[in-house]
Amino acid sequence: MKSLLTFPKGGVHPPECKAQTQGLAIETMPVPDELELILGQHIGAPCTPTVAKRADVGEGGLIGEVTKGLGVPLHAPIAGKIKDIGMSVHPIRVSAPSITIAVDREAQPVQYEKQNWQQLDSAQLLAKVHEAGIIGIGGAGFPTHVKLKPPANSPVDTLILNGAECEPYITADHRVMLEQAASVVEGARIILKILGIKKCFIGIESNKPDAIAEMTKTAEQASSPDCTIKVEALQVKYPQGSEKQLIQAVTGRKVPAGALPSAVGVVVQNVGTAKAIFDAVVYGKPLYEKVVTISGKGIGRPANLQVKIGTKLKDIVDYLGGLQPGLSKIIMGGPMMGFAVSSLEVPVTKTTSAVLFLTEDEIDTRPHGQCIRCGWCLEACPMGLEPKEIAIYVEARRAEDTAQFGVFDCFECGSCSYVCPAKRPLVQFVRLAKMKAKRPQ
Numbered sequence: 001m002k003s004l005l006t007f008p009k010g011g012v013h014p015p016e017c018k019a020q021t022q023g024l025a026i027e028t029m030p031v032p033d034e035l036e037l038i039l040g041q042h043i044g045a046p047c048t049p050t051v052a053k054r055a056d057v058g059e060g061g062l063i064g065e066v067t068k069g070l071g072v073p074l075h076a077p078i079a080g081k082i083k084d085i086g087m088s089v090h091p092i093r094v095s096a097p098s099i100t101i102a103v104d105r106e107a108q109p110v111q112y113e114k115q116n117w118q119q120l121d122s123a124q125l126l127a128k129v130h131e132a133g134i135i136g137i138g139g140a141g142f143p144t145h146v147k148l149k150p151p152a153n154s155p156v157d158t159l160i161l162n163g164a165e166c167e168p169y170i171t172a173d174h175r176v177m178l179e180q181a182a183s184v185v186e187g188a189r190i191i192l193k194i195l196g197i198k199k200c201f202i203g204i205e206s207n208k209p210d211a212i213a214e215m216t217k218t219a220e221q222a223s224s225p226d227c228t229i230k231v232e233a234l235q236v237k238y239p240q241g242s243e244k245q246l247i248q249a250v251t252g253r254k255v256p257a258g259a260l261p262s263a264v265g266v267v268v269q270n271v272g273t274a275k276a277i278f279d280a281v282v283y284g285k286p287l288y289e290k291v292v293t294i295s296g297k298g299i300g301r302p303a304n305l306q307v308k309i310g311t312k313l314k315d316i317v318d319y320l321g322g323l324q325p326g327l328s329k330i331i332m333g334g335p336m337m338g339f340a341v342s343s344l345e346v347p348v349t350k351t352t353s354a355v356l357f358l359t360e361d362e363i364d365t366r367p368h369g370q371c372i373r374c375g376w377c378l379e380a381c382p383m384g385l386e387p388k389e390i391a392i393y394v395e396a397r398r399a400e401d402t403a404q405f406g407v408f409d410c411f412e413c414g415s416c417s418y419v420c421p422a423k424r425p426l427v428q429f430v431r432l433a434k435m436k437a438k439r440p441q
């Protein structure tokens with residue numbers, strides 16, 4: 001039997017905690033009375049509103065655009081009236097500029113018509129991806145149309161769709177692959193045409209055998225002499241879904257420090273992003289809704305919910321039966337890389353993959369202690385860094401001297417913090433070091 005693929009260095013095995021939601025079909029949440037859309041949902045310049053207060057907007061209508069620099073437009077997820085252009089609670093930056101839409105209950109949903117994308121060339125397809133406001137919805141929110149135009153001096157020959165979903169609790173991509181396999185695979189074919197290449201791998205961790213079977217069957221049907229799409233089963237190991245680790249697992253190619261995947265001829269896209277590209281190109285539908293896993297013992301009913309971007313956590317909580325006794329922490333994203341939030345006023349953005357409502361027995365509340373020099377964090381780091389040294393320098397107020405330990409190669413996966421027996425907040429130390437250290441030229 002062929003052994004499962006994985007990356008060679010570091011990695012950890014946190015409890016998977018996916019049983020609560022992995023068997024739950026995607027459910028569409030009714031639209032709440034109001035949506036709050038943060039203007040800076042992506043990496044790059046935030047959008048400038050293109051609508052005024054009290055204006056009427058239609059479903060899918062443009063409400064914000066980026067006029068200068070990196071970025072993507074923003075669209076109304078539903079018909080309604082612009083109630084406010086102000087500030088919203090932001091999961092990381094405390095508050096951020098936003099547009100509030102009061103939903104029009106009388107409006108009919110838009111019926112998108114299927115279009116023949118085969119006649120479009122690469123530039124036309126890329127323009128559609130840009131116009132639809134698509135960003136990497138499984139990660140940091142990098143504009144997809146930029147990622148699909150790699151530098152001319154880095155020829156790309158391979159596309160990898162990321163279906164690893166290695167973070168504990170999260171099952172949104174799992175359900176998308178299981179229930180919408182044909183759309184994901186057609187999205188992959190569109191990306192291949194944009195890039196002008198013929199080879200695609202879809203990496204899926206082996207804890208999703210039903211998704212592997214469904215995607216394999218669909219990929220085989222879609223493959224032809226012009227285009228091969230192949231599913232690769234991956235070992236269950238965190239952070240298998242991070243770009244550099246996924247590329248090394250699937251192709252054996254190692255992305256050099258500080259370089260982009262295109263340096264080794266690869267472009268990586270999340271499976272959910274491929275589905276968004278399908279919607280944009282085949283149906284002309286902008287990105288304004290997504291599947292989010294809601295889990296943890298602190299919520300009345302866990303679910304894989306399709307929600308409109310801008311839906312507030314309080315509306316999700318009301319829909320799913322309220323908060324449960326013992327709730328201790330709310331995390332947006334997974335427990336390894338997500339952010340704790342303290343308000344239910346926070347709205348879902350294009351990059352929200354999960355919201356976890358965790359009770360005390362689901363989190364580690366022990367206080368952190370001194371480093372006992374066990375070396376476990378070094379063994380766990382997939383980038384071969386020395387988190388303990390970085391932490392010691394930060395504590396000694398010498399964060400600016402940490403570039404020598406490769407802090408800029410840290411992608412904040414949290415593996416080091418997870419294994420540390422002293423519970424040292426190593427990722428937080430590294431984040432601080434990255435802010436203060438000087439980037440090598």
Ligand code: SF4
Pocket residue numbers: 380381382383384385386387409410411412413414415416417426427430
């Ligand atoms: S958070 Fe950074 S330092 Fe820690 S294991 Fe991950 S890559 Fe290494």
Ligand code: SF4
Pocket residue numbers: 370371372373374375376377378387388419420421422423424426
């Ligand atoms: S895992 Fe924790 S205790 Fe062990 S060396 Fe690293 S920082 Fe120190």
